[in-house]
Structure formats: C-alpha cells, structure tokens
Amino acid sequence: MDLRLMVPNTLDGRFALPQGISAEIYDVTAPVDARLEQADALVVWGNSREWVRSAAQRMTRVRWVQSLGAGAEQVSEAGFGSDVVLTSGAGLHDRPVAEHALALLLAAARRLDLLRDAQLRHEWSDRGGRQPGDDAPEFSTLRGRRVAVWGFGGIGRTLAGYLSMLGADVIGIARSKGRRDGFDVVDDADVDALLPTVDVLVLALPGGDATRRLVGADRLALLRPTAWILNVGRGTVLDEGALIDTLRRGAIAGAALDVFETEPLPADSPLWELPSVIVSPHAAGGRPLGYAALIEHNARALLGEVEWRNRIVRGK
Incomplete structure (x- = not known):
C-alpha cells in the first residue's frame, strides 16, 4: 500500500x-x-x-x-x-520577498504613498518637477546610499543583489562576520556602531525569542533622522510602540512595514495614519x-x- x-x-x-x-x-x-x-x-x-x-x-x-x-x-x-x-x-520565498522589499524601498525613496494620497485628493503634488539632486538631505534614491540588511540569509542576499544593481552600498548583518556573495557582513556585536551610518535598515530576520524586539527604542535612536526602516521578516523583531514614538517625534524619516506584532494590523493602530509609514499586509511572501x-x-x-x-x- x-x-x-x-x-x-x-x-x-x-x-x-x-x-x-x-x-x-x-x-x-x-x-x-x-x-x-x-x-x-x-x-x-x-x-x-x-x-x-x-x-x-x-x-x-x-x-x-x-x-x-x-x-x-x-x-x-x-x-x-x-x-x-x-x-x-x-x-x-527568496525572490518574491526580495522583490517586494525592493518595491517598498523604491516606494519610500520616491514617496509613492504621498503621490497616491495626492491623487485620491485630485491634487498635483509638489513632489513633482525640480527636486534636490546630489545634495538631497532625505532618502530619495538607492544610488550611493548605504543599506544595512539584518538577516543575511537567502532573502537578504537576494535583496542585496537587487540593491547593488541599483547602486546602493549594501552591508549585511548576521551571526557571523565575513564576506558573502560579494558583500561585507558584520556580526551582531557591530550593529550599534553601524546603525548611525546607514540610510536604510532592512530587517529580514526570523521570529522567536532570540530576535524578539531586537530593534527597540535604543537602536532606533541610533539611526539618522533621514533614515528609513523596512521590515519583511517577522513583526516581533521590531518594537512597534518604540517605533511609533520615534516616528511621531520625527527622529527617523519613515518606515515601510510588511509584518507586524499583531496581524492583521488592528484598526486602531497609529501605524495606519502616520504619514511617514507605508503599510503592506504581509504581502511579501505568499508565493x-x-x-x-x-x-x-x-x-x-x-x-x-x-x-x-x-x-x-x-x-x-
């Protein structure tokens, strides 16, 4: 049988x-x-x-x-x-998640969320026309920007390749340092020294006790005011309360989030309405x-x- x-x-x-x-x-x-x-x-x-x-x-x-x-x-x-x-x-899920992460980063750089909001209001956004170039203070392009990818497994390495093709300076973060797929990788001990130097922090980490709220108020405070954070790993990795407080104070520029501590994201979560947040409904994987x-x-x-x-x- x-x-x-x-x-x-x-x-x-x-x-x-x-x-x-x-x-x-x-x-x-x-x-x-x-x-x-x-x-x-x-x-x-x-x-x-x-x-x-x-x-x-x-x-x-x-x-x-x-x-x-x-x-x-x-x-x-x-x-x-x-x-x-x-x-x-x-x-x-390496390619689907990496592609979605890239889409979110490009949306953040060009603020497609704000353009969509303006479209719904039938308004011609002031984000068109002439914009700052090489001296732009905000995150507006991947070219020449430093992106740290925390969680340098299959998804992280795939995303790193996409980002590199668009001119980003990519550095990985993993449990052991070295060089992987042509990218420098630091370990957890070097994270706090690295964070003040990055334009984007990508989280592609698994869930579990070891990564729970790994990025909280202390680490968010290390990021530049112009930095963005992207999470396509697990929602438990990022302390949402600390993130909301950080965003409200304007201490970082924004967050593109595909995963959350509670899913579906509760209707009363401030993340829905914060103008510096792009919400994606755990859509990076699923393929x-x-x-x-x-x-x-x-x-x-x-x-x-x-x-x-x-x-x-x-x-x-």
Missing part, C-alpha cells in the same frame, strides 16, 4: 511523486479528520497555527511534515513528536516558487532514496 501524503487545497496538487507515495487533497479550513489521522505525511500551507497544533496531536502515524513557509516556527512549535521529520520552505520540486524531492527522502532538503533541526 502506498504511503499517503496529504496536500492542502491551497496548492494545485499536481506533483510527480515517486512510486510508493500517493497524494490526497485536504481542506485547510476543515477540522483534522480521519483521513489525516491515518496519513503518513503532511504538507502545510495556508493552515492556521491552531490547525497545525491539532494535527500534531491527532496525526499519530505521520512521519514527515513539509511546511512551505520560509520560517520553521509554525511546525516546529506545533508539538509533533521527535520522530517526525520536519522540513521548511526555506529558499522558496512559494519551486514548491513542487521541493515536495517531490522530500517525498523521495521519505522513501530513503535521497537526503532530506530543508530539514528543521529541533531546538533551533
């Missing part, structure tokens, strides 16, 4: 699975049912955290869980047994490119034919 792989209805389900494994579709909005309880493997995409926790409790036969998310926390914190292999979607090949590869790993790809190491 074939091993049963349960695939969510958020995917098209067309995979070239190896002989010995068959796929069945399940509804991510329906409770975990008897079919899932008898399954050998599970793909997670678009499921709620509560659903995944329920699956961890009820799927006693499952041997492998494939998340298509870039991060590992949804499945690693769900409670699956230590004998269950967990794999992530690392790498599937796992190459997911079919990843699932097909790890299905073969389940059969012992190849090594696992993107295996999550428990406890990290």
Whole structure:
C-alpha cells in the first residue's frame, strides 16, 4: 500500500511523486479528520497555527511534515513528536520577498504613498518637477546610499543583489562576520556602531525569542533622522510602540512595514495614519516558487532514496 501524503487545497496538487507515495487533497479550513489521522505525511500551507497544533496531536502515524513557509516556527512549535521529520520552505520565498522589499524601498525613496494620497485628493503634488539632486538631505534614491540588511540569509542576499544593481552600498548583518556573495557582513556585536551610518535598515530576520524586539527604542535612536526602516521578516523583531514614538517625534524619516506584532494590523493602530509609514499586509511572501520540486524531492527522502532538503533541526 502506498504511503499517503496529504496536500492542502491551497496548492494545485499536481506533483510527480515517486512510486510508493500517493497524494490526497485536504481542506485547510476543515477540522483534522480521519483521513489525516491515518496519513503518513503532511504538507502545510495556508493552515492556521491552531490547525497545525491539532494535527500534531491527532496525526499519530505521520512521519514527515513539509511546511512551505520560509520560517520553521509554525511546525516546529506545533508539538509533533521527535520522530517526525520536519522540513521548511526555506529558499522558496527568496525572490518574491526580495522583490517586494525592493518595491517598498523604491516606494519610500520616491514617496509613492504621498503621490497616491495626492491623487485620491485630485491634487498635483509638489513632489513633482525640480527636486534636490546630489545634495538631497532625505532618502530619495538607492544610488550611493548605504543599506544595512539584518538577516543575511537567502532573502537578504537576494535583496542585496537587487540593491547593488541599483547602486546602493549594501552591508549585511548576521551571526557571523565575513564576506558573502560579494558583500561585507558584520556580526551582531557591530550593529550599534553601524546603525548611525546607514540610510536604510532592512530587517529580514526570523521570529522567536532570540530576535524578539531586537530593534527597540535604543537602536532606533541610533539611526539618522533621514533614515528609513523596512521590515519583511517577522513583526516581533521590531518594537512597534518604540517605533511609533520615534516616528511621531520625527527622529527617523519613515518606515515601510510588511509584518507586524499583531496581524492583521488592528484598526486602531497609529501605524495606519502616520504619514511617514507605508503599510503592506504581509504581502511579501505568499508565493512559494519551486514548491513542487521541493515536495517531490522530500517525498523521495521519505522513501530513503535521497537526503532530506530543508530539514528543521529541533531546538533551533
């Protein structure tokens, strides 16, 4: 009898699975049912955290869980047994998230948000026509500007390449210093000395206790008044209360945010109305490119034919 792989209805389900494994579709909005309880493997995409926790409790036969998310926390914190292999979607979101981050940075540089506001008011914005050039005090171009990318994994390195092509001076921040993909990388110990020199701080960090509110009032205070901050990692990395206070005082120029401490962003959040904030509704990801090949590869790993790809190491 074939091993049963349960695939969510958020995917098209067309995979070239190896002989010995068959796929069945399940509804991510329906409770975990008897079919899932008898399954050998599970793909997670678009499921709620509560659903995944329920699956961890009820799927006693499952041997492998494939998340298509870039991060590992949804499945690693769900409670699956230590004998269950967990794999992530690392790498599937590098280009989509990096492209969205680039779009937000260009929108911030050219203040497309203010132009859109003026359009809705049927006003000809004063941001047209002749503008400051090389001596512009504000962040208005990527060329020649220093961009620090904190979290220099696949997404950060992909974004760094895009920024470099547009003339930005990119420096990475990671747990270990060195040189990666042609870019200088500093470690966490050098961050506070680096922040006063940057025009843009990009956060592409994972969630978890180690990164919770890593950027708070003290670090925001180190940024230039003309600096922007961009977050496409996890909302918990940035202290929103401190950010709101910093923006209200004009201590930094603005923030482009795709992720938030609470999602959806509450209707009463000041971030909606602050004129120096661009809000994006966690839209950078959501497009796992190459997911079919990843699932097909790890299905073969389940059969012992190849090594696992993107295996999550428990406890990290």
